[in-house]
Amino acid sequence: EYGVSYVYVIFEDRTDLYWARSRVLEYLQKLTGKLPTAVTPTLGPDATGVGWVYQYALVDESGAHDLAQLRSLQDWYLRYQLESVPGVAEVSSIGGFVKQYQIEVDPNTLAAFRIPIRTVIEAVRNSNAEVSGRVLEMAGTEYVIRGRGYLQSVEEIELIPVGTDGRGTPILVRDIGLVQLGPDQRRGIAELDGKGQTVGGIVIMRAGENALTVIERVKARLAEITASLPEGVHIVTTYDRSDLIHRAIAVLRGKLVEESVIVTLVAIVFLFHVRSAFVAILILPVAVLLAFIPMAYLKITSNIMSLGGIAIAIGAMVDAAIVMVENAHKRLEQSPSGNRAEIIIAAAKEVGRPLFFSLLVIAVSFLPIFALEAQEGRLFTPLAYTKTFAMLFATALSVTLTPVLMVLLIRGKVRPEAKNPLNRWLIALYRPVLSGALRVRWLTMGLAIAAVGVTVPVFMRLGAEFMPPLNEGTILYMPTTVPGLSIPEAAKVLQVQDQLLTTFPEVERVFGKMGKAPTATDPAFVGMAEITVTLKPEAQWRPGMTWDRLLDEMDVKLRLPGFPNIWWMPIQTRTEMITTGVRSPVGIKVLGPDLKVIERIGIEREHALATVPGTKSAFAERLNEGYYLDLVVNRREAARYGLTVGDVQAVITSAIGGETVTTTVEGRERYPVNVRYKRELRDDPDRLKRVLIPTPNGAQIPLGQLADIVITQGPPS
Numbered sequence: 001e002y003g004v005s006y007v008y009v010i011f012e013d014r015t016d017l018y019w020a021r022s023r024v025l026e027y028l029q030k031l032t033g034k035l036p037t038a039v040t041p042t043l044g045p046d047a048t049g050v051g052w053v054y055q056y057a058l059v060d061e062s063g064a065h066d067l068a069q070l071r072s073l074q075d076w077y078l079r080y081q082l083e084s085v086p087g088v089a090e091v092s093s094i095g096g097f098v099k100q101y102q103i104e105v106d107p108n109t110l111a112a113f114r115i116p117i118r119t120v121i122e123a124v125r126n127s128n129a130e131v132s133g134r135v136l137e138m139a140g141t142e143y144v145i146r147g148r149g150y151l152q153s154v155e156e157i158e159l160i161p162v163g164t165d166g167r168g169t170p171i172l173v174r175d176i177g178l179v180q181l182g183p184d185q186r187r188g189i190a191e192l193d194g195k196g197q198t199v200g201g202i203v204i205m206r207a208g209e210n211a212l213t214v215i216e217r218v219k220a221r222l223a224e225i226t227a228s229l230p231e232g233v234h235i236v237t238t239y240d241r242s243d244l245i246h247r248a249i250a251v252l253r254g255k256l257v258e259e260s261v262i263v264t265l266v267a268i269v270f271l272f273h274v275r276s277a278f279v280a281i282l283i284l285p286v287a288v289l290l291a292f293i294p295m296a297y298l299k300i301t302s303n304i305m306s307l308g309g310i311a312i313a314i315g316a317m318v319d320a321a322i323v324m325v326e327n328a329h330k331r332l333e334q335s336p337s338g339n340r341a342e343i344i345i346a347a348a349k350e351v352g353r354p355l356f357f358s359l360l361v362i363a364v365s366f367l368p369i370f371a372l373e374a375q376e377g378r379l380f381t382p383l384a385y386t387k388t389f390a391m392l393f394a395t396a397l398s399v400t401l402t403p404v405l406m407v408l409l410i411r412g413k414v415r416p417e418a419k420n421p422l423n424r425w426l427i428a429l430y431r432p433v434l435s436g437a438l439r440v441r442w443l444t445m446g447l448a449i450a451a452v453g454v455t456v457p458v459f460m461r462l463g464a465e466f467m468p469p470l471n472e473g474t475i476l477y478m479p480t481t482v483p484g485l486s487i488p489e490a491a492k493v494l495q496v497q498d499q500l501l502t503t504f505p506e507v508e509r510v511f512g513k514m515g516k517a518p519t520a521t522d523p524a525f526v527g528m529a530e531i532t533v534t535l536k537p538e539a540q541w542r543p544g545m546t547w548d549r550l551l552d553e554m555d556v557k558l559r560l561p562g563f564p565n566i567w568w569m570p571i572q573t574r575t576e577m578i579t580t581g582v583r584s585p586v587g588i589k590v591l592g593p594d595l596k597v598i599e600r601i602g603i604e605r606e607h608a609l610a611t612v613p614g615t616k617s618a619f620a621e622r623l624n625e626g627y628y629l630d631l632v633v634n635r636r637e638a639a640r641y642g643l644t645v646g647d648v649q650a651v652i653t654s655a656i657g658g659e660t661v662t663t664t665v666e667g668r669e670r671y672p673v674n675v676r677y678k679r680e681l682r683d684d685p686d687r688l689k690r691v692l693i694p695t696p697n698g699a700q701i702p703l704g705q706l707a708d709i710v711i712t713q714g715p716p717s
Contacts, residue, residue, distance in 0.1 A: 004516075006523050013373050017046060017207055044520030047089035049574040051205040051521065054215050055239035055532065056222070057095075057192045057511060058199045062232025068183065070199040071096030073233070076669045078225065082203060085221050087214035089206040092519035095190025096199035097183035101157060101664060101673040105177035107655070107681065107692045107700075113171055115163045116694040117654055120176065121661045121675050123162045127151065128662040128673070150665040151673065154179050177678070184672060185658075187526060188515030189491050192236065194499030197491060200238065202517055210301055215242040238511035239532050239570065244472050245303075252307045259314045260284055267318065271325055272420040275412065279405045280321040283397055287317050291389040300382050309386030316362050317390060320355040320398035321405075327351050328406055333416050341407050348403040356399050363391035471547060472569040475533035477501070477554070479563035480619060483626045485527045490514045493563070494529060500558050501533055506541045506550055509534040529563075532570065555616055564617035595715060599623040626714050629685065631707045638706050641695045648706055651693050656682050685709050 011020045021043060028041045035041065058070045058078075065073075071093065079091045105120060133145030151157055158174035165171055173179060190200040205214045219242075222235055229235070263284065267277040288310055300306050328347040335343055369384035370377075417423050437444045479497065494512045501510045512531040516524045524530065541550075551567050558565060568576075588609075590601050602620035609618040631652055633645045653659060658676035681687055689704030703709075 006520065013377065021046060042520075045090040045204060046207050047204045047521060048207060049521045049577060050571060051089065051207065052202055052239070052570070052574065053205045053211045053241045054203040054218050054237070055511065056201050056203075057190065057236045057238050058201075058233060059192065059236050060230075060233045064232055065230060067096040067197060067199060068099050068181075070233070071098055072669060073230070074199050074201055078201060078235075080668075081225055082201070082218060082221060085214070085217045087206050087209040087217060088203055090204045090519055090521075092202040092204065092517040092522070094188050094200045094202060094513055094517040095197055097186070099671045100182055100184040101151075101154065101179065101671060102182045103157065103173060103177055103179050103673065103675045104678045105655075105675065107677055109176045111692055111694075111700045113163060113165060113176065114698055115171065115176065117651065117675070120162050120173070121654060121659060123160055124157070124173070124673060124675060125662045127157075127160045128664065130665075151662070152664060152666050154181060157673065184674075186487050186515070188513065188517055188524075189487060189494065191491070191494045191498050191512040191514075192238070193510050194495055194502045196495065200511065200513065202519070202522075204519065204521055212242050212245045215240065236509075238509060239474065239534070241571070244474070244571075247473060248304050249302065249307065252304060252311065256307065256311055256314070259311060263314065263318055267322060269422055270420070271322070271329070272415050272423075273329070273410070275409045276325045276329065276406075276414070278409050279325050279402060280318040282405060283321045283394065283402060284314065284318055286401065287390055287394040287397055288314075290393040291386055294389050295386060298385065300385055303382065305379065306382040306386045309383040309388075310390050312383070313387045313390040313394070316359070317394035320359055320394070321402045323351055323355055324348050324398070324402055325406060325410070328410055329414050329417070332410070332414050340410070344406050344410055345403060348406060352399050352403070356395060359391060359395040359398055363388055363395055472571055473535060474570055475535065475551070475554075476568045476570045476573050477529070477531040477533060477558070478566040478568060478573065479529050479531075479558070479560070480566070481527040481562050482622045483525065483527055487515070487526060490526055490529075493560070494531075497529065497531060497558060497560070497563075501531065501554065503557075504550070504554065506535050506545060507533055508536045564619040566617065566619075595623045623715055624713055628712045628714055629688075630710045630712050631688075631703070632710065633707045641693075641699070641701050641706070642697070643693065643695060643701075643706065648693055648703070651691065651703070655691060656688065685711070 009020070009024055025043060028043065031041055058074060060070060074093045074096070075098070079093060082088055082091045103120070103124065105117065107117075110117060110120070127149065128151040129147075129149050131147040131149075133147065135142045135144055137143075157179045158172060160173045161170040162173060162176065163171045190198050192198040192200075203214075203218050205211055226235065264277065264281050267280045268274055271277050271280075291310065295302075295306065324347065327350060328344045331343050331347040331350075332340065366384040366388050369380050372380055477497070481493075485493075491514075494514045498510045498512045501507055510531060510533055512529060513524075514529045515526040516522055535550075555565050555567065588602075588605055590598050590605070592598050592601075599620070599622060602623075606618045606620035609615055633648045635645060638645065638648055654675060655677045658674045660672040660674050662673045664671045664673060676682070677691065681691060688709060689702060691703040692700035693703055693706055694700055
């Protein structure tokens with residue numbers, strides 16, 4: 001990718017983000033004057049790549065709006081509406097065409113009129129401005145004086161004078177070339193469901209915000225906007241992280257309910273006394289609800305990790321209550337004629353102290369988690385907080401609320417433990433096992449040690465991973481090809497890939513993106529595709545279809561030459577890319593001073609890794625397969641005609657590459673005005689040699705006499 005560079009500044013963990021941004025801005029100010037003239041450093045949004053929480057596409061079923069009109073609607077209306085939503089850092093656009101006023105001048109006509117292209121550029125630039133004449137007072141009223149002169153149409157550009165001929169007749173822009181509306185250069189495209197190119201939007205969440213809250217606000221704003229969209233245009237959601245959040249929390253809440261029900265049933269079955277079981281049952285929700293109080297003060301949201309901490313603690317939270325109730329039952333069984341309340345209180349005191357400290361030990365067992373830093377700390381700290389809070393409250397309740405509930409609820413006839421059929425059966429099963437183990441205690445110890453020894457090799461072969469893969473319910477397909485792929489070819493390949501993916505019955509929607517969106521959070525290049533595949537609920541899948549089997553079928557069907565397959569999920573992908581800079585779950589980095597040697601070693605590793613069992617695809621980045629057309633100015637020849645290197649390069653920049661000389665102001669909308677030579681004069685090296693360079697004495701010299709044109713290869717970015 002040319003014309004853009006990314007610099008990532010990594011601060012220490014827990015550094016205030018906005019303090020860090022202000023420091024970076026200070027240093028960027030110091031760079032003023034040290035960078036090349038055309039280089040402008042900008043600070044990215046206060047977000048990360050993981051902040052891509054919501055994506056959408058604009059669809060026009062009426063056919064009345066082309067891609068340029070849809071892109072204008074996205075850039076100048078939808079984008080600003082959504083960026084005003086609290087919690088949104090940036091809304092980036094992808095796909096479509098950015099409208100551009102194009103002035104394609106004829107160099108032969110310029111030569112005939114002896115007008116250099118710089119004169120045309122300055123004339124256009126000076127014809128697009130508005131000025132103030134302060135105020136004029138008339139009849140006691142002040143009138144603000146405005147000089148209105150913004151360009152707003154092709155016709156107005158055509159009427160700009162750039163000089164005069166020998167008879168004094170004005171020469172207008174329309175006399176020296178063609179003025180038309182066309183597309184600005186594209187570095188990214190979008191495609192929907194294999195039906196063709198579309199315009200998309202990417203909502204990027206501000207760092208530290210709650211994703212679910214931000215997405216709900218965005219959806220509410222989109223609902224307000226929908227009524228004001230042009231007829232036939234509607235917004236299609238292509239990625240919505242709130243679906244994953246709702247699904248994950250719903251599953252976890254279901255597991256919490258299941259755990260609570262199991263604990264309740266176990267308490268009833270083993271205590272064999274419903275009223276006594278309610279002592280343990282009531283402790284559970286009280287401790288959980290109390291744990292949410294410090295969570296609210298610490299602004300810990302109900303997410304997968306925080307609720308997971310409660311799930312881990314549920315079993316241990318009722319231990320004290322069950323032990324206390326069982327001890328009370330035993331004491332009541334031993335003293336059936338004594339004072340019930342006194343016996344229960346004495347039983348609670350008997351085991352209260354050891355139970356309190358045992359629960360306290362469990363509560364503090366997660367304290368080392370708080371010492372974790374960086375990613376590990378941010379990931380596991382919410383779990384440690386909620387688990388610790390739940391256990392601390394359960395510990396406190398075990399010596400406060402539990403004895404009170406025991407006095408209130410343990411009433412009526414309490415059956416002895418021996419009359420519980422389940423207990424009798426378990427005791428009968430356990431006693432011979434225990435007796436046998438004690439009789440052959442050395443054999444028992446030997447078997448235990450042998451069992452540990454057998455597990456050691458198994459443990460050593462276990463894989464290691466930072467966190468288990470989360471099934472997000474959405475696939476991110478990321479094929480990457482070698483550098484140099486053109487935008488038209490990329491669009492063809494992307495549509496084919498999307499069409500193949502839509503043939504799977506399990507697929508609900510496919511949104512393909514290739515290339516870069518204009519945001520600092522997206523460092524992609526044209527040869528890198530990111531195809532978001534939204535799946536239907538699993539209940540609608542083919543019988544027997546699983547996630548792994550579906551990926552295997554997709555992998556086989558989408559094996560296109562030159563595009564190795566990478567199957568990931570959106571959050572996992574962006575997390576790994578931010579952490580390691582590698583676009584796959586497993587990557588190898590080769591470092592060294594020589595790019596050619598690095599590329600050779602990388603390709604060797606690619607071929608070797610492709611044969612490793614379990615590898616679906618392997619791809620090494622090509623570091624020297626970017627294609628360049630170098631125009632090397634011959635200083636001696638240029639000096640013969642009184643030209644500097646800068647004079648020649650100015651023509652290369654403006655006439656060949658095209659120069660954006662000004663920007664139109666059309667209400668809220670802004671569009672660039674670009675000046676360059678006609679396309680047929682700059683579409684191959686031989687014609688480039690015939691591009692004319694004006695000299696100080698008015699002569700026109702072909703570029704081929706002033707510079708060597710060489711096709712080379714080098715780094716693609």
